[in-house]
Amino acid sequence: MAGLTDAKNMYDVALRPAMLRTILQEDLPDEKKPFSSPSSLSRIVSLLQTHRLLSEPLPDSGGKLTQRWKSAVDDWIARLLSLLSTTTPDKCWAGICLLGVTCQECSPELFLSSYTVWFEKLLVHIQSSPADSQFVKVAACNSISDLITRLGGFPNVKKEGTSLSGKIVQPVLKLLNEDSSDALCEGAVHLLCAVINFFPGSLHRHYDTVETTVVSKILCGRCSINVSKKLAHCLALLPKARDEDSWLSSMRKILLLVNGFLTEIFQGLEEDAKWDEAVRLLVPPGEVPPLTLWDQQLLEQGSDKEKKRSKLSSISVLMFSCCLMLNNPYPVQVTVPIRSLLALVERVLMVDGSLSYTRSHFVISAEQEFICSELPVLHSYSLDLLSSVIKGIRSQLLPHAARTVRLVKEYFKSCELPDLRIKIYSIAKMLLMSMGVGIAIYLAQEVVNNSLLDLNPTDDGISSAQNSKASSDALLQHSSRKRKQGTTGSLEQQHDRILLETASHNHPTTPASLKIAALEALEALLTVGGALKSESWRSKVDHIIITMAIDSCKGGSINEERFLCNGHASVYADLHLAALRALLASVLSPSRVRPPHLARALELFNRGRQETGTKVSEFCAHALLALEVLIHPRGLPLVDFSAASSYDEVSHRFSEAIFSGGKKLSIPFSSGMQELGHSPPDSDDDLYENWLDSSKETKAPGDSLGKTIESEAPSEILRVQQGEQIPEGGSSGGKSDGTNDKELTAATVDVEMRQCGDTIMGEVHRFQESTSIQLHESSEGITVPKSVEDPKVTEKLTGIVSGADGLEIANVVMADKSLESDMESIPDIVDAEPDSD
Structure with missing residues (x-):
């Protein structure tokens, strides 16, 4: 301890050996000193990781300081191994946990020279009898997982690592087959996943056994949701331990089992031919479909409610495993059954709980109520699966784009739950961003209609006559005031604004998360498909976006009280940012006329930039930079309107000079455009009309x-x-x-x-x-x-x-x-x- 006086500061490496010995003497238990508490273990781990007591390189290699450090580390390792041999559970548990931390923090030289001994010491506690402490077994699984992970980082010991990992498989399967706690199952699955990731060759001989054990554990229905997701993750990684055909084989097995369960559960709620379609897509021609998979019958005549509930839970977990298989990287190229995946998603999403006409007498109301209560969860996992298909397949989904778009459009019409609508908006956004303008042509109107519905809801509880009368009265009063002050927009725009204000006082507040999803979908649509012929929806979208942006900047004036009671500040900040992002896309999106809300957008972005240290201020600064070309077209020649000889030429020059910086980015508004289906500029575009009027040629005033x-x-x-x-x-x-x-x-x-x-x-x-x-x-x-x-x-x-x-x-x-x-x-x-x- 006298050496402490020689330390310069807290960064001096001379402190490291002394600090490690202090921990050994004061905090770490031994044969005589009891273990104080788990909190003291957390403090020890923090000191080891913060000050790098086990891995700090010393400047005088071979000198006295290095010898003191090595001596302290050797004493540390000896103390941990002695704790692993004790019969006291809490001391043994502390030693196992600290040995796992040592595997992560020690120097490479120490690890390579000691990992075999450490592995054998830890393996003993996994192979112990079921009567032993499960906390010790869980700690042993986690520490061996740390050792396998560290060992996988050394390419020159792959053979030794595969040999050691092979010794783990049987003890882990034994733990999974036992009726053990969720914590022990989670630890065993975590260790199994580490083995698959770093040494997959060690499971080659045990592949079928491991697959059956994992699936059986999923289908038993006794695991918590966290453990079930760990098992699903393990099942998704398992094909790495075999050849390239194992991925497709595993995917087909999962899809067959899921479709079989759905046939039993959806009896009377869908067409009978769904099972035949699933078999036709999944079983190669000439092969007989299996009756059982993983000891589970694909089709059963009937079962009670508890079995159906268990199968519904298993379907969700197996779908989650399919999502992981599609999203996780695989070492070789694999074949994906796209048609089977889309058919499964469509099969689930098209069932809304209504009874089939031909089979309605076979389904009693109680069963219908049970299925309807479970359908939202199934729909949620099906949407996740569709999202994973789009992410994993990317451009290869193009031959199936028509079916995908039709499915999205149909589900938009029937979906009402906010959580499910958020996911379908996300899928629409993903399709737009991944497939571009070709998909935007077919999805635009559906996205716009639903976004306007969620961003500008109407009250179904009030009769249409009352709504009409209230809107008309408000419109008359508003128009009367506007005549005195000068109109700022068309009558249709004023009417839409009054409808928004009237409906907002009578309709329940739309969740902020749903509004965010709708705004993000509109942002993607404007970015990808803004240049399309969009007269039917563009003005409405621009209007609702500027309305949302103004409302969010004011603190949510329309629904402020309800929102503040039901939401959080972070959600409101996300909504504010989503509205501003959509507004920027609205202004920058290609259009045949000037941006209708450019001035107000600049005002909102300037106001948002004045905030300090927020995402909104950062984005507003970016937005103002992006809009610089629209605000200040520097170096452009002044518009020569007198040289124009027709409306067409004036319109073309106006669009080029003002918006495209002299480059031909927009289409002239000529009579030819009218032949293509484009209409003249909006009648309420006052500034455009005024600029256009100034292009008319005149002669000098004469005498007649x-x-x-x-x-x-x-x-x-x-x-x-x-x-x-x-x-x-x-x-x-x-x-x-x-x-x-x-x-x-x-x-x-x-x-x-x-x-x-x-x-x-x-x-x-x-x-x-x-x-x-x-x-x-x-x-x-x-x-x-x-x-x-x-x-x-x-x-x-x-x-x-x-x-x-x-x-x-x-x-x-x-x-x-x-x-x-x-x-x-x-x-x-x-x-x-x-x-x-």
């Missing part, structure tokens, strides 16, 4: 109306120019009586002045300057100040119009007002660096 305006649209003015008579009401069916000629001329001039204003704004985008804008026309230039309220503009325009037609100045002022409104609706394009935050 016949030479002033050229317009693409078939307007009333063109009809006047062509000499047609327009009735007072604006229809084409009547005649004018001459008394309204003056009013007609004034209205015509008013409209023409709006066209002139649009022309000015079209030129503004080309030749914008800091103080004035040059408007070139013919050989002369007219300088128009930027502010349309300048008296000079009114004076010029008044002179032009008065000289042409002698109208009152009031009509010119009205035209001036229209020009001012048009200018206010057009945003300025500033070719400058963005402001920094």
Whole structure:
């Protein structure tokens, strides 16, 4: 202990031998000193691992410090081996546990020189009689597993490791066949899995026995769910111990057994031909299907409820084993029975508990109630199996994509439980991300319809008449207020928003986890299939996503009270993040028009970035960086609207310049697109329409109306120019009586002045300057100040119009007002660096 005064700090290696000896003297029991408590064992393990007392390399190899360390380690090993030989269970248990830690922490040289002795000492406790302490046996299984795991890391001792592992198989099978506790079964299976992973050749001679023992333990129905999953994991690893055909053979056996159990359980709830279909897919032609597998009959005439419950539990565990077989790596390429797996999944998911018409008299109501109570668990494991098929097969599922998509769509229609809907959303997302736009064509509408239902629920408890009346009243009030303030969207969008607000007060809260799953599915759909012809659903999806994002940023204003009572802060943070991720996908997804909610999305991302140390702030910073190209298209030429000669060309240039950085990424909105099924831009896209209006070409104002305006649209003015008579009401069916000629001329001039204003704004985008804008026309230039309220503009325009037609100045002022409104609706394009935050 005197050497402690020579230590520099806690990192000095001179402390290691002294600390190890202190543990031996004060904490570790011996023949005379009793074992204090399990907590003291935890402290010893922590000290060994933190300070690396058994494996720390010493700087003076061969010196005094190294000799002291080796002496301390030798005393440590001797103490542990003496504890393994004692008859006191708690001391023996402590020694076995610490020897397992020593196998993990000791130096490679010490391990390679001592693992054989340690293995023999530990094996004795597994081979002991059933009357011995089960805690000691469990500790021995875990410590041998640590030794096998460490030994598997040395390639030069594979032969010795296989020989030692072969000695474990029979004792482990004996432990599994005994009616032992769940802890001992779990320890034995854990050791068996370690042997399969690192030394699979040691089980080659015992393969059939091990497989039968593991499956029988699963089918006995007496194991806990954790032990059953350990057994399923062992069954999934077992084909590694044999040739490449063992994987397919094991999978077929499991599927045959599961289908046989389902035939007995689903009697009267499905068609009788399901078992024949399963046999046809799983048994090669010409072979007779087996009657039993692993000592279990495939088909039974009938059984009581307890046997059915046991078989239902076994079906779930065997399906879980199939999932592990599909997801875990295998050393060689294997053949997967895809059709059989999909048929099994479809068979389970299509049973909802309703009685078959032909067999309903054979099934009493009590049995139906029992099956319905167990179906959600079966459906859950079936969805997990379908998910594993998609993950494990990947592109090889393409020939079976039609069946998979049809199954997903059918189950979407009947699934109501939130946990099951979450899984089917996850499967839809997985299909979209793995197979791309080809699957998006067929899954888009189903994903959208169900997402809108889960994100914007309606109250089934209120009659449709009450819903309609409440929505109509709210819409009228909302529209009345909007007329005073200026509308911000179409009537349909306002109606959808009012329906959302009305329904949210009457419908039970959708679980946050289900909303997250729906948002993630929409995110995948927009990412993969946003460029598809999506007029039927795109606007609705964009609207519900921005609504969810705003609501989550406000703390869940719609369902805040219910959510805070039923949920947790972490779940709410996940919902907030999922809404923002879907919003980014909505804005970045290819579309034929500008992103409808870009401004509000930028505001939400800026607000989220201000948070500190959260996933939301990190994602919002990424989102703003991703949206940089939409906000500041640097280096792009200004849009030359005057060079365009048609609506089609203007639309095409607008989409390229604003969204694609000059690259041809979007399709022009021409008449050809209408032939392909695309409709013109949305009527409520005000900014797009305003920009589009500015592209109309005009000539210079002249002395007569016949030479002033050229317009693409078939307007009333063109009809006047062509000499047609327009009735007072604006229809084409009547005649004018001459008394309204003056009013007609004034209205015509008013409209023409709006066209002139649009022309000015079209030129503004080309030749914008800091103080004035040059408007070139013919050989002369007219300088128009930027502010349309300048008296000079009114004076010029008044002179032009008065000289042409002698109208009152009031009509010119009205035209001036229209020009001012048009200018206010057009945003300025500033070719400058963005402001920094």
